[in-house]
Amino acid sequence: xxxxxxxxxxxxxxxxxxxxxxxxxxxxxxxxxxxxxxxxxxxxxxxxxxxxxxxxxxxxxxxxxxxxxxxxxxxxxxxxxxxxxxxxxxxxxxxxxxxxxxxxxxxxxxxxxx
Amino acid sequence: xxxxxxxxxxxxxxxxxxxxxxxxxxxxxxxxxxxxxxxxxxxxxxxxxxxxxxxxxxxxxxxxxxxxxxxxxxxxxxxxxxxxxxxxxxxxxxxxxxxxxxxxxxxxxxxx
Numbered sequence: 001x002x003x004x005x006x007x008x009x010x011x012x013x014x015x016x017x018x019x020x021x022x023x024x025x026x027x028x029x030x031x032x033x034x035x036x037x038x039x040x041x042x043x044x045x046x047x048x049x050x051x052x053x054x055x056x057x058x059x060x061x062x063x064x065x066x067x068x069x070x071x072x073x074x075x076x077x078x079x080x081x082x083x084x085x086x087x088x089x090x091x092x093x094x095x096x097x098x099x100x101x102x103x104x105x106x107x108x109x110x111x112x113x114x
Numbered sequence: 115x116x117x118x119x120x121x122x123x124x125x126x127x128x129x130x131x132x133x134x135x136x137x138x139x140x141x142x143x144x145x146x147x148x149x150x151x152x153x154x155x156x157x158x159x160x161x162x163x164x165x166x167x168x169x170x171x172x173x174x175x176x177x178x179x180x181x182x183x184x185x186x187x188x189x190x191x192x193x194x195x196x197x198x199x200x201x202x203x204x205x206x207x208x209x210x211x212x213x214x215x216x217x218x219x220x221x222x223x224x225x226x
Contacts, residue, residue, distance in 0.1 A: 004157075031212065033212065035214075035216075041218075042201075042215075042216040042217050042218055042219070043158070043214070043216035045213040045214065045215075048212050048213070050212075056212075056213075058213075059213065091157045091158070093157070093158075095212075101163065102148065102160040102163060103158075103160060103214070104160065105157030105158045105159065106157050107155075107156050107157050108156075108157050
């Protein structure tokens, strides 16, 4: 596609429920990243996928968070047993190689845990 | 990624040039200087990047100091659509350098 597509754009969920967020990267971009942005804050790195290599999961805040990516296509970020502190905008980005020449971000999924 | 320092906020009049400064005194020789901007309710948008020489593209210009310890993003004619938070980021080329560190950035307000 022309850009990075994320769905849903907004998600309200009850505390304790699981949520799944989806990211469609730009076709041909081998690298995919998930970031989290809390209200009024900068971006926090969550996870990085590069081709078929093992992902870098070092930014995932707890074992309630997991992500998958099949090859160089769609990725899903799953948050289990959501907590109120998980409320944030979850941003996905993709890039050629390791992004030395720039990343393209999606518009994000705004997650609200009530 | 090495640390960058930017002013919290700046104002500009519409149709005037804007110079957004960034200090990065601990930059290493292989760090690229990247600029992104984030409009309200949107994800960050790549603006420009450079290594040593000044760079121009359709969105902006990037002026890099000779010692590379600072840089300036130049918007030649600010429009209302340029109102955003601008992030200056150092992007290494080694392992793990894809973890971009976004600070608070500079919030640019454009006055009609």
